[in-house]
Amino acid sequence: MTHPVRKASMLHIIVLTLAMLLSSCRANDLSNACLPLKAPGIVVLLRDVHVMSWTRTDLLIDPANPSRVDPSLPAGTRLRVSKISQPRVFDSNNADIEVIGELEDGRTFLYRWGSGETIHRAPWESADTPELRTVPCANN
Numbered sequence: 001m002t003h004p005v006r007k008a009s010m011l012h013i014i015v016l017t018l019a020m021l022l023s024s025c026r027a028n029d030l031s032n033a034c035l036p037l038k039a040p041g042i043v044v045l046l047r048d049v050h051v052m053s054w055t056r057t058d059l060l061i062d063p064a065n066p067s068r069v070d071p072s073l074p075a076g077t078r079l080r081v082s083k084i085s086q087p088r089v090f091d092s093n094n095a096d097i098e099v100i101g102e103l104e105d106g107r108t109f110l111y112r113w114g115s116g117e118t119i120h121r122a123p124w125e126s127a128d129t130p131e132l133r134t135v136p137c138a139n140n
Contacts, residue, residue, distance in 0.1 A: 048072045
């Protein structure tokens with residue numbers, strides 16, 4: 001027979017562990033942080049981008065995977081940005097920086113802007129923007 005105190009202690013440990021895991025899965029909201037884009041906002045693509053179907057949104061804009069592409073979005077496409085976040089994961093040094101929003105036709109998108117504290121030149125940024133930049137507000 002399990003002692004009532006031992007059983008209560010184990011339950012307490014399980015609850016605390018679950019709480020810690022759930023709190024580590026929250027997203028760090030970067031919508032109004034040190035990034036060169038604020039949300040909500042509107043951006044216009046300066047170059048074509050490849051997209052693919054995605055589970056969390058209708059489209060994934062992921063420059064890291066150009067070989068797995070569906071149709072592309074042409075330069076001039078307007079994107080309504082609703083949120084910029086960095087989901088907290090166990091290895092937060094590599095957590096993606098995500099831009100989430102929708103196209104004018106109502107389809108939703110997710111753009112993987114970078115990871116950790118580094119962002120890439122986004123398709124709405126000019127060619128004279130550095131390819132990689134450090135953003136100190138990420139991973140906080």
